[in-house]
Amino acid sequence: MAYSAEFCQGKKAWPELLGMDGEAARIIILKENPLIIWAKIIPLNRIVTMDYICRRVWIRVDCQGKVAKVPVIG
Template identity: 50%
Template sequence: MPLLVSTTLGKSSWPELVGVQGETAVAIIERENPLVNAIIVPEGSFVIQDFRCSRVWVWVDKNGTVYRVPRIG
């Protein structure tokens, strides 16, 4: 049975962005790790549950503020 290994290059988590506006967070994430695509997700939305090394969900509240630590996935 083959061993599946997930490798993530560059920064993978941004706890310092909790409390920041979503658009600002997206710009910072994509600048700090150009290998990922940061996507704003409004609170209460559903997202696909597959893991992708090239994607970061940026969860924002009704005011557009990041309320969950953005991380690769």
């Protein structure tokens, strides 16, 4: 079964975190959606697995550690 954001519960995207420090963004994400169990900070161009997990957020940061792409569940 393929899942999508509609299937997941709680807050699903954090556009307001763009430009914020990655670790600070991670703390906010975990606080705003307690169903998230894995908020991983990764470089902007890192290749990640394509499986969809409602309890995971990839936080893509630039070379200064600032959020460079809107974090979303999946």
